[in-house]
Amino acid sequence: MAPEPDAGVFTARPRRRPDLRVLGAVALGGFAGGEARYLLGLAFPTGHATFPATTFAINVSGSFVLALLLVLILEVWPPTKYLRPLLCTGFCGAYTTFSTWMVDTDRLVSAGRYAVAAADLFGSLAAGIAATLLGLAAGRAVLAYRRAAGGRKAAGAVSEQSESEALR
Secondary structure, three states: OOOOOOHHHHOOOOOOOOOHHHHHHHHHHHHHHHHHHHHHHHHOOOOOOOOOHHHHHHHHHHHHHHHHHHHHHHHHOOOOOOHHHHHHHHHHHHHOOHHHHHHHHHHHHHOOOHHHHHHHHHHHHHHHHHHHHHHHHHHHHHHHHHHHHHHHHHHHHHHHHHHHHHHO
């Protein structure tokens, strides 16, 4: 006879109520990020069947900013409940645009601009990964600088204390 399965494994966990302030932070950040993307699109429109430089720049810069912000928020700045939802999920999530990237690529393919479509597709992917790595490196450099500066301050305080004790 087969053993009875543990009934507790398949029980649903009770749902938590969403924190409306966190949702508000996401919405506010999303509004700002969407507006920024929209205004950049108006300022730098892409011509028909040409490389979508604006979408490319938005997605690459968003990749950099998101990576940098994540390091700063999680490892450098004091803990906060609302900054990551506001800036990372909200702003960067609305600022960057996967759907426009794919629509732009589809339009290039439909116009027979296969090389430009491939450059858009693979170039955006490679540049986004590179920008992410650069953002992570920049954030970690800030973290290393702050740690080194904190170590120098602590070492300076110890040496000042030692000097004052030596003068006694």
